[in-house]
Amino acid sequence: MNKSKLGLDQGKVARARELARTIAEDVQSFADGYTTVAVERTICRLLGIDGIDENQVPLPNVVVDSLKAAGVLGQGVMFYIGNAMVATGKTPQEIAEAVSDGSLELSKITVSDKKKVDAALQPVIMGSIERIRARRNRREEYLRTIGEGPKPYLYIIVATGNIYEDVVQAEAGARQGADIIAVIRTTGQSLLDYVPYGATTEGFGGTYATQENFRIMRAALDKVGEEVGRYIRLCNYCSGLCMPEIAIMGAFEGLDVMLNDALYGILFRDINMQRTLIDQFFSRVINGFAGVIINTGEDNYLTTADAVEAAHTVLASDIINEQLALLAGLPEEQMGLGHAFEMDPMLTNGFLYELAQAQMTREIFPKATLKYMPPTKFMTGNIFRGHIQDALFNIIGIWTHQGIQLLGMPTEAIHTPFMSDRYLSIENARYIFNNMRDIGEEVEFKEGGIIRQRAGLVLDNAVALLEELVKEGLFNALEKGKFGDVKRPKDGGKGLDGVVAKGEHYSNPFIELMKGRR
Secondary structure, three states, X not given: OOOOOXXXXXXXXXHHHHHHHHHHHHHHXXXXXXXXXXXXXXXHHHOXXXXXXXXXXXXXXXXXXXXXXXXXXXXXHHHHHHHHHHHHOOOHHHHHHHHHHOOOOHHHOOOOOHHHHHHHHHHHHHHHHHHHHHHHHHHHHHHHHOOOOOOOEEEEEEOOOOHHHHHHHHHHHHXXXXXXXXXXXXXXXXXXXXXXXXXXXXXXXXXXXXXXHHHHHHHHHHHHHHHHOOOOEEEEEOOXXXXXXXXXXXXXXXXXXXXXXXXXXXXXXOEOHHHHHHHHHHXXXXXXXXXXXXXXXXXXXXXXXXXXXXXXXXXXXHHHHHHHHHHOOOOHHHEEOEEEOXXXXXXXXXXXXXXXXXXXXXXXXXXXXXXXXOOOOOOOXXXXXXXXXXXXXXXXXXXXXXXXEEOOOOOOOOOOOOHHHHHXXXXXXXXHXXXXXXXXXXXXXXOOOHHHHXXXXXXXXXXXXXXXXXXXOHHHHHHOOOOOOOOOOOOOOEOHHHEEEOOOOOOOHHHHHHHHOO
16 A cells, blocks of 8 residues: 555544544453453353253353352352362363252362462363464465455355355355355344354344354365365354354354454444443454454444444544454454445435545555445345445445455345345456456545545544543443444443452463464
């Protein structure tokens, strides 16, 4: 990327980052004092605990719920599982099964010497670290040997509700030219405080995110990737009440991209802000270590607020998400920061405003694998106009060097897309990307013109918003509806009862291992 074509004031960009860093550090200083049931279940899974009990309850939930009921979860499952390993000689999985059948109560075991506990845990901890590292190495070997498609990656969705049907559609999409297959998660799963177990064949609006479903789809995409001669990336969702837990399942099974946003669950799923901001940190530590690209959801702000008036909220949120991700050790190259082509197509010069904002986002985040979202709010049953809207979106995607292009479908507003709809969308993007491959290097923007002025205005407004957020704090800003015109109370929403203060014995060695040994 050459120097700024928009003439952006780099001092203002630096000021925006400085303000966002202050906001992120304030959030992190709060989050560091707490853990959640989701974080502790994630640690259970990292210690090798998996499976379900006779009532289909996941064993990580059984263990964590038993400690929560005893009022001792703040000490952390690491402390209690390690202690039980020394006392009983059992593995973490055997301990979880004993807790499940009622033959073992973790909080009543005599506390053992810390050195013995650490020694017992060490091989289990390192086993999980190596398991994730091996998965990452496997991806990198594929990229080295068969390679992948050029950026912007062509990103399509499958959403049948049946993982085996999803595989059929995903394989077809890969053969048609897709680079990323996103398995849409079934409606409402983000509000489940557990992760369903096993392969699933029923879901509404999508398919359950389970570890077995991840395994099935990863195997299918590896097979079709070898067939077509390029690596196919797999995307799923770790946002919601199980954010870090699904992140570790994705790390174990070789996912490449995960929906992971610090604010999305708060604004659009009414998940408690304290819970989400604690959970997102550990989930991003895991994603960073596993080499997973995170996708953030700023595009959603423009579906509830006006895309012209609220453009600066997208930029402000992107910068906050970037700073929170950096605190979790996530490299910039793995940040799929979100933005969208969502202005009213009847707006005079709307294309120029969209181009300004996409170029601005690319210039401000030069290393990020930016995720550019297609028109949705103003898609109608007119598939012909919709296809043109998607074409304009694709022109901006290639012009401004986006990282991930989520392809719009001409039938977006009518039904879940058919394979033929995906074919048309992929054909549209490939035609435009090839014909306009180097347009971004050829065209300059007029000084004082509409495009430069629009980008400067959005940056100015984003800085002003970030200054407000520093004064009142992110929690208060969310209560006042500063993002997406959605207001959320600090003590409201779902999942607050799963937040607990850390106790004196609390430890989570995975954080430093993953942040420090990438």
